Amino acid sequence: MAALMHKLRTLDAYPKINEDFYRRTTSGGVITLASSIVMFLLFFSELRLYLHPVTETKLVVDTSRGETLRINFDITFPALACSIISLDAMDISGAEHLDVKHDIFKKRLDSHGNVIEARQDGIGSPKIEKPLQRHGGRLEHNETYCGSCYGAEAGDDDCCNSCEEVREAYRKKGWALSNVDLIDQCKREGFLQRVKDEEGEGCNIYGFLEVNRVAGNFHFAPGKSIRQSNILLHDLLAFQGDNFNISHKINKLSFGDYFPGVVNPLNGVQWTQETPSGMYQYFIKVVPTVYTDTRGHTIQSNQFSVTEHFKNQEIGHLQSLPGVFFYYDLSPIKVTVLEEHISFLHFLTNVCAIVGGVFTVSGILDAFVYHGQRAIKKKMELGKFS
Structure with a gap:
């Protein structure tokens, strides 16, 4: 009988596993719990990477033109008045934009930084009745000024019908407007x-x-730009000042549109002038960037x-004009x-x-323990x- 039972066991197509493989232990439970926690943490980390896009950066030669x-x-500028600040732009192609006013806005600030007045540059000049005509007499009724x-x-x-137009005419001639009080338009305004x-x-x-x-x-510099002998100067005589405090804070400076992840290193930068006057220069290397979202x-x-x-x-050095240059x-x-995005596969x-x-x-x-x-x-x- 025992031999028969032994032969039957040899024919079993479903051998039973060793009891060690299904025995439950305390150490096994601890390891299972710990591994489950680790598994869920890694899963959610991978899920976060899947839901959030990844960024790929490449460098190529810029062929745009x-x-x-x-x-x-x-x-x-906490120590420069709006009335004396002008903005000029120029490039190596020869293009010049002097005393730029288009798309430029100014806010007058008191000594505590509070806004006194906000206006677009070049707007708000007063209009005076009966100004002096070019021929010397005063403006008469129905007469064109x-x-x-x-x-x-x-x-x-x-014709120069405002102080600004007189200053602009002098600038184009390369002349300095030394005595503004003698100009009728400037005096009236x-x-x-x-x-x-x-x-x-x-x-x-x-x-x-x-x-x-x-x-x-x-x-950005005090005075109006004039060009003499191919050298750019600023007409500072009208302001009768020797020293200009060009302390400044750059709230924002960017080249082009905003895109996610961009860092503009000059945002929030502040500089305080310690010496009587001078020129502060920023040398900027602009890197073209193309951003493509998901x-x-x-x-x-x-x-x-x-x-x-x-x-x-x-003193006497033409390149040391007071101002902030970029x-x-x-x-x-x-x-x-x-x-x-990472693919679902x-x-x-x-x-897995x-x-x-x-x-x-x-x-x-678990086996080792x-x-x-x-x-x-x-x-x-x-x-x-x-």
């Missing part, structure tokens, strides 16, 4: 009085420039790096930033790898541990 560059700025340009007329029919009234005030100037996509510079929407923009330098004003150059290398493969890996490692650890405990128990039973 014939484009413009937009410069956005917001700068505060044509003010004198005080020798700066480019032609016989030129109270130009010097306005400058005097704004003494001690600050100015927040903001807006944007559209310039050629070539190396160039733009700067929906395929492309943003053509730029990033930049910057170095700084302060130059003390030297010199920019464009990199020949373009950065392409591509955002994309890739996500599923990673999840996480489950399989944690299960395998926890199994090895279990067999170690059994070996110690057997030795204790044999009396080897006493």
Whole structure:
């Protein structure tokens, strides 16, 4: 009978596993709980990577041409009045934009930084009745006004009907307007009085420039730019000041549109002048950047790096004009930033790898602990541990 039972057992197609494989232990429960926690943490980490796009960055040669560059700025000058600050821009192609007013806004600030008045630059000049005509008499009834340009007329029919137009005519001639009080338009509009009234005030100037996509510079400086013998000067005689405090804070400076992840290193930068006067210079390397999001929407923009330098004003040195100068150059290398989601198949493969890996490692650890405990128990039973 026993031999028959033995032969039947040899024919069993469903051999039973060793009892060690289904025995439950406390150490096994602890390892299972710990591995489950690790598995869930890794799963949620992988899920977060799947739900959030990954960024791929490449460097390519910039072959674009014939484009413009937009410069956005917001700068505060706590010790320079709005009436004396002018903005100029020029580039190596020869383009010049002197005393830019289009798309430029100014806010007058008191000594505590509070806004006194906000207006677009070039808007708000007073209109005075009966100004002095070019021929010398006062404006009569039904007579068209044509003010004198005080020798700066480019032609016989030129008229300067405001202080700003007289200053512009002088600038085009390369002349300095030394005595503004002698100019009828400036006297009537109270130009010097306005400058005097704004003494001690600050100015927040903001807006944007559209310039050629070539190396160039733009700067904020007191006075109006004039060109003499191919050298750019600033007419400071009208303001009767020797020292100008060009302390400033750059609230925002960017080249092109915003895109996610962009870092503009000059945002929030503040500099305080310690010396009587001078020129503060920023040397900027603009790097063209193309950003493409997960929906395929492309943003053509730029990033930049910057170095700084302060130059003390030297009496009689034409290059040491007081002001804040931004010199920019464009990199020949373009950065392409591509955002994309991980595919679901890739996500599923990673999840399977996480489950399989944690299960395998926890199994090895559980076997090591279990067999170690059994070996110690057997030795204790044999009396080897006493």
